[in-house]
Amino acid sequence: MSLPSLDPMTRSAALRAEIRRRIAAAGGWVSFADFMELALYAPGLGYYMAGAQKFGAAGDFVTAPELTPLFARALARQAAEIMAMSAPRILEAGAGSGRLAADLLRALEAAAALPERYEILELSPELTARQRQTLMRDAPRLLERVHWRECLPERFSGLVLANEVLDAMPVHVVQWQDAAILERGVTWGEDARFQWRTRPAAGRLRMEAERVGRECRLPPGYVGEISLLAPAWAATWGDRLEAGCLLLVDYGFPRHEFYHPDRDGGTLMCHYRQHAHPDPFHLPGLQDISAHVDFTAVIAAAHSTGLRLSGYTQQARFLLNCGLLDDLATLEASSPAYLENAAATQKLLAPHEMGELFKVMALSKGIKTPLVGFTYGDRGHAL
Numbered sequence: 566m567s568l569p570s571l572d573p574m575t576r577s578a579a580l581r582a583e584i585r586r587r588i589a590a591a592g593g594w595v596s597f598a599d600f601m602e603l604a605l606y607a608p609g610l611g612y613y614m615a616g617a618q619k620f621g622a623a624g625d626f627v628t629a630p631e632l633t634p635l636f637a638r639a640l641a642r643q644a645a646e647i648m649a650m651s652a653p654r655i656l657e658a659g660a661g662s663g664r665l666a667a668d669l670l671r672a673l674e675a676a677a678a679l680p681e682r683y684e685i686l687e688l689s690p691e692l693t694a695r696q697r698q699t700l701m702r703d704a705p706r707l708l709e710r711v712h713w714r715e716c717l718p719e720r721f722s723g724l725v726l727a728n729e730v731l732d733a734m735p736v737h738v739v740q741w742q743d744a745a746i747l748e749r750g751v752t753w754g755e756d757a758r759f760q761w762r763t764r765p766a767a768g769r770l771r772m773e774a775e776r777v778g779r780e781c782r783l784p785p786g787y788v789g790e791i792s793l794l795a796p797a798w799a800a801t802w803g804d805r806l807e808a809g810c811l812l813l814v815d816y817g818f819p820r821h822e823f824y825h826p827d828r829d830g831g832t833l834m835c836h837y838r839q840h841a842h843p844d845p846f847h848l849p850g851l852q853d854i855s856a857h858v859d860f861t862a863v864i865a866a867a868h869s870t871g872l873r874l875s876g877y878t879q880q881a882r883f884l885l886n887c888g889l890l891d892d893l894a895t896l897e898a899s900s901p902a903y904l905e906n907a908a909a910t911q912k913l914l915a916p917h918e919m920g921e922l923f924k925v926m927a928l929s930k931g932i933k934t935p936l937v938g939f940t941y942g943d944r945g946h947a948l
Contacts, residue, residue: 573851580610580850585753593752594762597845598793600751601735604849606688612850613689613733628729629814629880629919630665633909637668639887640726643812643938644669645678647724650932651809654723656684659730663696666711667703674707680723683711722807728814731863732855734798736790738831739766739774741783746774749788751846759846769793773862781824789824789831790856796866799928803870808931810875811867816922817858819947832857860926861948867928875927876939877948881920883938884913 584603588595605612629636644655660666666685673679687693693713700708738749740763747763748770754760766774773791777783802811817823823832835842837852845854864874878886893910896903914920927936 576610576615577848577850580604580607581759583607583610584751584759584849588751588753594750594764596748596750597738598735600759601845601854604845604854605733605735607850610850612853613692615691615850628661628664629913629923630668630728631662632912633906634668634672635889635892635906635910636884636913637665638672638892639884639889640665641669641672641676641678642887643883643936644680644724644726645673645676646937647810647812647932648678648680650934651724652722653679653681654684654721654809655680655682656686656718656721656723656725658686658725658727659733660685660687660696661692661729663699665726665728666696667700670700670704670707670710679707680710683707684718685711685713686715686717687713688715717801717805719805720807721802721805721809723809725802725806725809725811726814727811729816731792731795731798731813731815731858732817733853734792734794736792736794736833736856737766737770738833739770739777739789739791741774741778741785741787741789743785746771746778759849777820777824781821782826783824784826784829787824787826787829789828790833792856792859792862795858796862799863799872800866800870802928803867803872803930806872806930810927810929810932810936811872813858813863813926813928814880814923815858816919817860817924820859820861823857823859823861858924860924863926864928864948872928872930873932874945874948875929875932876936876943877924877926877945878939878942879921879944880923880925881914881916882942883925886938886940886942889913 584600587603603611606614608614657666666683670683685696700711740747740749746766748766749761749763751759752762770791799811833843833845833856835845835847835852835854837848889910893906896906912918925938
């Protein structure tokens with residue numbers, strides 16, 4: 566794996582020093598959730614807060630919207646249906662490069678179903694600038710409908726869209742022993758490197774870990790992640806969403822699959838220049854760190870605040886329900902565009918690619934009609 570240029574290395578060294586300072590100030594140990602938050606979101610230094618190409622073939626990883634505009638065209642059918650049953654507004658959380666926003670707005674324009682307002686919730690000034698550039702280049706006539714915000718709205722009606730957002734929320738790492746529940750945190754070792762160190766889990770984390778231990782058969786020494794932030798983020802919409810739907814697209818499992826015995830060691834994964842590896846301490850600030858989503862925890866938290874499960878299924882089934890293959894069929898079969906989009910479609914749908922690993926969950930309020938994306942193959946019973 567090649568090393569980055571001097572400027573990114575200098576930035577990574579500065580972030581490493583900042584994390585070391587935080588560890589020292591905390592008495593020599595911080596939770597992995599704190600480490601992950603700094604590595605990804607430290608102002609000016611974290612992975613998502615500093616200037617670097619992250620998305621697409623030239624970046625560190627490829628998301629579904631970057632593969633083909635057909636993803637957004639299929640999603641537009643679900644978006645239009647939700648807006649028709651609530652309000653003509655969309656809020657996209659963590660819009661990445663802005664690719665999905667541009668393609669979705671164009672698809673909705675073609676369907677005469679444009680939202681009156683398209684909001685982007687973005688914490689990174691660098692990504693906000695990239696999103697604006699993408700929209701100015703690819704959907705300039707629709708840019709006036711787009712507005713950026715840095716915090717959740719107090720009240721909202723319409724569609725809340727989060728594509729690969731929950732997986733980037735910091736997680737705690739837990740080890741279940743016979744008579745103890747330990748939290749794996751981070752310290753600075755004598756070898757001048759970040760190292761894992763365990764201590765007894767406490768507070769809310771321990772309560773969640775005990776619940777997982779009761780519900781799942783875990784062998785002694787089992788290591789896995791617990792996200793406190795992702796379920797809490799979904800739950801907070803219970804008080805904010807007046808009418809509409811949260812559409813969550815991410816990779817993950819129901820709880821009984823998330824904590825499967827074969828998944829001992831957890832789901833943490835890092836991406837750097839299209840290379841996936843499991844070391845979260847490598848080049849802090851220059852690589853993505855993510856973990857799979859426990860969708861059972863998400864629906865449990867959301868349901869407690871008044872949100873209703875309106876659908877849960879694999880990405881492949883959702884996209885097929887939304888007409889992805891119909892969109893592909895509109896392209897000239899012998900054209901380069903068809904071949905390129907057909908290959909991307911295969912990646913979106915194939916079980917060994919994104920088709921089954923990625924899930925789509927709809928959490929709603931004030932919507933009674935079944936949603937088109939979950940017409941066939943709804944797996945809500947598996948949660």
